[in-house]
Amino acid sequence: MTDPMVRRLIGASLLWLLIASFENLNAQIVDIALYPQDGRRLMNEADAARFAGAGVLMCYSDYGTLERGAAAWLIGSHDLVVLNAHNFVDRNLIPTHAVGDCFFRIAGGDYYFDADSLRIGASVESKGLHITDDWALLRLIQPTPEGVKPQPLPDASDIATGSGMTVTMVSPAGHSNTRLPATVEACAIHRIDEPTESHVRRARHDCNDGYGGSGSGLFSEDGRLIALHSASLDMNRMRPFDIEAHYGSAILFEGDLAKAIWEAVEKPR
Known part of the structure; x- marks a missing residue:
């Protein structure tokens, strides 16, 4: 085998190794989530109609x-x-x-x-x-x-402090750690914290999130928008949900937030 042939074979091998490394990196990025179980799926036309x-x-x-x-x-x-x-x-x-x-x-x-x-x-x-x-x-x-x-105007007035509930997280902007442009996921709120000075409570949830998922909506089983996702602890660590150390945070549509929305809707342009 001549030297040029050897060089070509070595070059081709290195190219394939480089391609494989990028493919593995992409796979890891796509698979990254906040929790080990990732139930996010592509948002479809029915979802778009439901979450108008x-x-x-x-x-x-x-x-x-x-x-x-x-x-x-x-x-x-x-x-x-x-x-x-x-x-x-x-x-x-x-x-x-x-x-x-x-x-x-x-x-x-x-x-x-x-x-x-x-x-x-x-x-x-x-x-x-x-x-x-x-x-x-x-x-x-x-x-x-x-x-x-x-x-529709959101209402979280019937949600009890301390309680948990099944929700759907709708992320119209998707996440930077998934190729899906918009996602929907069935997940759960585990606890509603006590209200703050602004009379707004925080919901601790196990919905998967990624950078770019801020502002995702949490919907109740009857289709009401009840909370706005704000942040996640230890982003993308794929650790089990922990009520004190590893959870997603959302704010309920109530208190000063709900009041501000009502005032804005009622105020003429």
């Missing part, structure tokens, strides 16, 4: 690339969107993303925000963003057409 207000926050990065930022919901009105505050500020309430660098995508249409309409859950006196403050409301400059239905 499901949308996506799209933002331009510092490099000018357009990216899926997080889940967002058209809520109670054709021009009102609810999502997480941490899309725009960090834990110390320092701005991280300008509203003008983002827009709302739903049902194949893109709608821009009125930047002056931003309202977040943290009060003026707050020195940091807490889990139950992690919500934001924004108005759209142009309302969605009649064919794009908003999610």
Whole structure:
């Protein structure tokens, strides 16, 4: 065998090893989840009809690339969107993303925000963003057409503190650790914490999540939007659920959050 042939065989072998290593890396990324059991599936047309207000926050990065930022919901009105505050500020309430660098995508249409309409859950006196403050409301400059239905006004008033329940997590923005652009998963809330000063309670759940899944909606068995996913402890560790050390956090639609949504819906443009 001549030297050139040897070099070609070695080069081909290295190429296949490189391809295989990337394929294994991709498989690991796809399989990453918060818990060992991952029941996420692709969101289908029936899901889109059932969870009508499901949308996506799209933002331009510092490099000018357009990216899926997080889940967002058209809520109670054709021009009102609810999502997480941490899309725009960090834990110390320092701005991280300008509203003008983002827009709302739903049902194949893109709608821009009125930047002056931003309202977040943290009060003026707050020195940091807490889990139950992690919500934001924004108005759209142009309302969605009649064919794009908003999610009905949420109501979590009948959910008892300390209780658990079966839920469905709907993640219209998907997750950066899965190739699926939008996912749905049957999972459970294990405990509802005591209310905070804003009268909003945190739900500790075992729904799988990934970066980009912020703002995913938790729905009750009767189809009501009851909570907004905010954060997960030990992201993507694939450890068993632990009520104190390894769980997902969502905030219930109640207290100051529910009041703000009702006020925004009732307030004329």
